Amino acid sequence: MTDTSLLGFWKIAEAVPDRPAIVSPEHDQLSFGELYELANRVANGLLALGLRAGDQVTTVLPNCFEQVACGLAGFQTGFYTTTVNWHLVGPEIAYIVNDSETKVLIVHERFAGEAARVLTETSVPASHRFSVGPVEGFRPFAELIAGQPSTRPAERTSGSPMFYTSGTTGRPKGVRRALPGIDPDMMAANSGGLFSLFGTKAHNDGVHITQAPLYHTAVNNWATISLHFGHLVVLMDRWTPEEALSRYERYRVTQSHMVPTMFNRMLSLPEAERTKYDLSSLREMIHAAAPCPVETKRRMLEWWGPVIWEYYAATEGGGTIVSPQEWLAHPGTVGRPWPNSEVIVVDADGNELPTGEAGTIYMRMGGAPNFEYYKDDAKTQASRLNGFFTVGDIGYFDDTGFLFLNDRATDMIIAGGVNIYPAEIEGALVQHPLIADVAVFGIPHPDLGEEIKAVVELVPGADVAPSPELAAEILQWAATQLARYKLPRTIDFSDALPRDPNGKLYKRRLRDPYWVGQTRKI
Numbered sequence: 001m002t003d004t005s006l007l008g009f010w011k012i013a014e015a016v017p018d019r020p021a022i023v024s025p026e027h028d029q030l031s032f033g034e035l036y037e038l039a040n041r042v043a044n045g046l047l048a049l050g051l052r053a054g055d056q057v058t059t060v061l062p063n064c065f066e067q068v069a070c071g072l073a074g075f076q077t078g079f080y081t082t083t084v085n086w087h088l089v090g091p092e093i094a095y096i097v098n099d100s101e102t103k104v105l106i107v108h109e110r111f112a113g114e115a116a117r118v119l120t121e122t123s124v125p126a127s128h129r130f131s132v133g134p135v136e137g138f139r140p141f142a143e144l145i146a147g148q149p150s151t152r153p154a155e156r157t158s159g160s161p162m163f164y165t166s167g168t169t170g171r172p173k174g175v176r177r178a179l180p181g182i183d184p185d186m187m188a189a190n191s192g193g194l195f196s197l198f199g200t201k202a203h204n205d206g207v208h209i210t211q212a213p214l215y216h217t218a219v220n221n222w223a224t225i226s227l228h229f230g231h232l233v234v235l236m237d238r239w240t241p242e243e244a245l246s247r248y249e250r251y252r253v254t255q256s257h258m259v260p261t262m263f264n265r266m267l268s269l270p271e272a273e274r275t276k277y278d279l280s281s282l283r284e285m286i287h288a289a290a291p292c293p294v295e296t297k298r299r300m301l302e303w304w305g306p307v308i309w310e311y312y313a314a315t316e317g318g319g320t321i322v323s324p325q326e327w328l329a330h331p332g333t334v335g336r337p338w339p340n341s342e343v344i345v346v347d348a349d350g351n352e353l354p355t356g357e358a359g360t361i362y363m364r365m366g367g368a369p370n371f372e373y374y375k376d377d378a379k380t381q382a383s384r385l386n387g388f389f390t391v392g393d394i395g396y397f398d399d400t401g402f403l404f405l406n407d408r409a410t411d412m413i414i415a416g417g418v419n420i421y422p423a424e425i426e427g428a429l430v431q432h433p434l435i436a437d438v439a440v441f442g443i444p445h446p447d448l449g450e451e452i453k454a455v456v457e458l459v460p461g462a463d464v465a466p467s468p469e470l471a472a473e474i475l476q477w478a479a480t481q482l483a484r485y486k487l488p489r490t491i492d493f494s495d496a497l498p499r500d501p502n503g504k505l506y507k508r509r510l511r512d513p514y515w516v517g518q519t520r521k522i
Contacts, residue, residue, distance in 0.1 A: 008188030025237035053078025090117025109133025174374035206231035259417025362388035413442035466493035
């Protein structure tokens with residue numbers, strides 16, 4: 001019987017190596033002992049290449065054993081590890097590889113085309129490029145781990161993920177924290193504070209299902225902490241509501257991290273399809289990343305029972321939390337601050353606002369913010385206020401201390417739980433030779449919450465007229481510059497976008513007509 005006080009992946013693997021640890025999207029399985037050996041071989045292989053604490057490893061991998069092993073390898077060797085959104089195209093991936101000063105790049109054959117484009121814009125040497133499956137210009141992943149010891153590295157220190165979050169300036173920024181300089185076993189044992197807020201316990205037959213890509217901050221953190229708690233982690237690849245429900249039943253899932261779009265798509269299934277699965281194992285199904293419509297959450301609670309928790313946070317930190325029971329008493333809230341978190345709402349001058357008044361939300365955890373936007377001190381400082389930070393969200397507290405969001409950062413689009421920043425899209429579209437000016441914003445979508453609309457102004461004297469064919473041509477060109485999820489669904493044309501003499505774009509004049517009679521959840 002396992003000591004229930006035993007926490008941390010490596011110690012658990014040494015104590016119970018035969019315990020199932022992880023299931024691939026194809027239903028293959030590794031035990032804690034097998035995953036331990038793979039992660040150690042990756043760590044020793046990276047060290048053999050000359051990497052040392054503080055160096056950067058970047059991956060472009062789907063949800064797979066290798067992705068998890070790379071994260072664990074960085075965790076115990078002091079590396080910064082960035083998991084890149086694999087929907088990005090070559091130039092976008094190359095920017096992150098270069099900006100993070102990547103020493104080792106690991107990709108997957110599924111993304112071979114974009115990986116090849118990265119090589120023309122980055123300087124990672126061929127000896128330090130690896131691929132899972134054949135990719136031209138990359139060494140087989142097997143060469144990274146071949147002959148490497150399956151035991152712990154001789155020198156260990158805690159590493160850190162560095163996730164990239166886009167900003168309103170258009171370029172993604174790495175959220176970087178100082179390395180803690182402590183033993184990885186201690187770091188792993190202390191990493192479950194957030195889980196305790198939801199009542200999640202270690203060694204209690206917990207089964208976590210990863211329903212979104214591991215390049216997402218919370219998704220990655222949840223999978224890693226689940227392993228530190230001795231839980232089984234079930235990986236999904238391409239999510240569908242039917243496949244998710246099937247795996248809930250098959251693996252007796254107890255916990256997951258979700259976004260409201262998943263709820264919407266599950267609820268759209270015929271009742272006979274929804275109710276045919278045994279979901280009695282569910283304990284803590286946690287959602288975040290986007291506002292959840294009140295009626296959607298009510299229906300989910302009626303279906304699943306009081307197992308749906310919500311929290312509000314960001315890659316930079318957090319946050320608030322609300323239990324199912326509290327939410328039912330305060331519908332629409334995102335909760336009250338975590339025990340180690342402070343949250344305030346301030347006006348434009350930085351003065352704290354009284355209950356009921358909406359303003360910019362600022363947060364901090366355990367004192368002053370412990371992150372920086374890598375290589376962007378101006379952005380880092382702009383997010384600070386008296387030891388707090390903000391990501392630009394707007395909200396208010398009610399008289400019982402529950403936080404409500406009534407707006408997101410002014411221009412940010414949230415489609416299916418994914419933050420999309422118009423400035424980056426505008427910066428790409430305006431490079432088209434026929435476009436003089438462009439505005440991008442979100443308009444209502446019944447399932448995703450928002451979809452992307454672009455309005456373009458053609459260059460003076462253009463020898464083409466606005467037309468559906470021209471819009472299609474622009475979108476086809478944009479697909480070579482932007483990830484698919486950033487592409488506008490539709491393009492309109494304007495003779496002149498509404499700007500003031502100083503160049504400020506009055507985007508609300510374009511956006512607001514689409515939201516008449518609706519509440520924009522931003």
